[in-house]
Amino acid sequence: MTQVAEPEATRWVGGGLKRKEDPKLITGQGRYVDDITLPGMLYLAFARSPVAHANIASIDTSAAKGLPGVVAVYTGPELADEWAAAMPCAWPVTSRTYPGEPTADARVPDHWPVAKDRVRYMGEIVAVVVADSREHAVDATEAVDVDYDELPVVDSIEEAVADGAHVIHEQFDSNELYTWNLRNGDADRVFAEAPVVVSERYFHPRLIANAIEPRGIVAQPVPAQGEFTVWSATQIPHFLRVFLTLLLGIPETKIRVIAPEVGGGFGSKLEIYAEELITVALARKLGAPTKWTETRSEGYLATVQGRGVIQDMEVAATEEGRLLGVRVKLQADMGAYASLCGPGIPILGAFHYHGVYDCEAYSFTCTSVFTNRTPTDAYRGAGRPEATYATERIMDALARRVGKDPAEVRAMNFIPPFDQPRMTAGTLEYDSGNYGAALAKAKELVGYDELRREQQAGDGRRDGKLLGVGISSYMEVCGWAPSQVLGTLQYAGGGWERASVRCNPTGKVTVVAGTSPHGQGHSTTFSQIVADDLGVTPDDVEVLAGDTSIATWGLDSYGSRSLSAGGVAIHKAAERVREKARILAAHELEVAEEDLEWTDGKFQVKGAPDRAKTVPELAFSAWAAHNMPEGVDPVLEASAVFDPPNWTYPSGTHICVVEIDPDTGSTRIDRYVAVDDCGTIINPMVVDGQVMGGVAQGIAEALYEEAIYDENGTLLTGNMSTYRVPSAAELPGYTLGKTVTPSSTNPMGVKGIGETGTIAAPPAVMNAVADALRFVGVEFIDKPASAEKIWRVVQQAQGQAPPDRAPEGGGTGAASMTPGVEGGAA
């Protein structure tokens, strides 16, 4: 884990450069949205529905209006004229039977920033208070008097699809948004003829992203000009600007959106939120700067959640365990409305439920439904963790069925190593991969064979604890492009990315990136790329991003696209700068361009290394422009757009070793080994940081986290003390390894690393837990494997405990949900 600080010669890519972002962040000088205070600023607070489903019979805001410091109070109808359109769904997936034409219209119900006459989830905004301080605004929300006529609550996926279910949006005939199918090959025949069929049901609880910075927004109007500057804790400043125009009717040219320092996102800040629209609308209406900062508990209700999926997963195989077919049926919980990308999230995983193994027949079906809960959308990995969990857990089940070691069954099914695009059963063209190499390395790092011997010899026990080993050989799909393909998937945006590289007169380089960072170290990584391209040092490079007036074009950061789309655009722009510099160098050195070579970061005359020009030297002469070649414009800069021709496909193998105390159910992770292949590595320190953070979130998903609602649609885990985000005390250290299989999708060979840990870890941990528990006769256990759940399934397996509640997805319909009390699925 020691990081290399000194680059080899002039090459910075591949070195563990310390982060350029850090000095301000370790001294308290980073400026997040909540750090912004403007003269005359007004503060917003929201009255939110305490019930999950109701008609609003009446709202009385008169008492609130009379409280100290209150400037205004608005209800939904009072703000109705502010909206040019309802809140957006940029991925309105529609039903389809096969790859091809939709069979129904998109079902996107109107979702207004402030509820007009009905609320459909706990936490939906019913009134807005504007006051002279945060405290006065919050005080007044408590004086808003609302009468609710409660309606039946659809509290689970099962409830949503049940016969006679209450329909949440009455303009539709059911709670279903869509049923979407993908088929390749004759799955029915393959499953009918296969000697081995394994089926399991998995339930993915809703998760809460918990970016440590809560959301927030500040809007500053210049009323006389009709202009607005907006600071938002968002992953998507460019999209926010587009939607502020579409939804508020303010011309794009009058809006500047800035994502300043953003304290984590994980998908939860990849959204156009009601609070953002209201804060800007009220800056317009009142002609004064406005601000809102989310409280954490408020965010638990009002920030999109992740996962919320039931999977019926089946594989068909030979008696030896060779995979023949994959058939999966999903049901996904969208919550009360179609969020920005929510309907598309299950589709992100639709194409690779066979993972790193190929098969001859593939069938995927997903039904997405409305429930009376907070809307769901992307959470780190978004669709791909769900897919990978199903694939990797059922590979273990298959191994058990055919009586082989899980590593052996994986190895015999891997797609063989390849370095050019390869079509797979799920109809994706994987870019490159070497899955066996990662498994072999992970086995070696963890001491796999020795662990299996120890398990065998000790009847699954080590010092009285149950010893389990779990493997996850994952792949993922990232880079979120090409634009044309995204269009065929009904996604509204494109997948390209744009950058410009500007060589200032004194030799410093300004990079303008269209991606928008929130902790990933883009400035560092992008500086390394440009430093190599232009023969300067990373310290000579400044990266500007996250401001729509500076980065005029961009599609922001999500889906691990920042390097594989954005970084490649920067590289492309830097190469254009260097090509122009070559023309200038040839002119100034009075030689033909072919007589120059790019060596040690400068252009030198072949055979005469003392005759050379650096890019900074050429930048100065291009700025002075006293002696430009015929037809060449002054100044040294270039921009480039990169629209990737394919996705990228990082992969790897993670192995988790657990010790479980059968008497208490507590799990200790003894070892966690992650071997990842993200293609070419720009900064190994940053890559390792992304892996460890992702794995931590994946372990949390496996062992701790679960958003639990009761039958009234009330979130029981409604704050950070009841929803269990693990601390350093619960999490292990990690052993990391790498394999490198360059991507065939882009000239740099990069793939992306931001989501791999969260994708790989949950099945690695749960396979380890299940592996340990088989020694006491437990057949099945699902996420999250809390101590209490493990204790219960152990007791049940030993015939010592009554059955507990049926979880959502457990097949027995809705049941009361108590935090941490849950049984195994069917």
Add this chain to the structure above:
Amino acid sequence: MRRIALTVNGVRREAEVEPRLLLVYFLRETLGLTGTNVGCDTSSCGSCTVMMDGQSVKSCTVLAVQADGSEVATIEGLATNGQLHPLQEAFRNNHGLQCGFCTPGMIMAGLGLIESGAGMDEEEVRLGLEGNLCRCTGYQNIVKAIQEAAGQMRQSAPAVQGGSE
């Protein structure tokens, strides 16, 4: 309103405050020291950790009026004469931060832990950080950073006193 006087990063500050004002908002909004962050409303995340009279405290669990007469140190006061504190250096050297939002609290919690004389093996540091949440790093590099800084600080005693200049 109540009048309070306290020392923050070595500077005496006085103000009239509402009795319900939390120390963290006094620091952020009254004094403009926005390096200390607010990440939750249940005293769970530790982003607001500062040193108060030589001990680390979550400044969202302390009323400003309770800090009357105290010596408080925040992340802004940690570097001296342009020289980063060993903990700040160690967080950068070990990639102990990503988005940086929990970092001021983590650094101050690490300072409190080191100053308390606690043991510094991995298990002890992990337990000592139980009250501070990070969603980006997975903690391993934070633990390493605190161990590294502790080694340096304990070698070069006298120990740093939070809040005293």
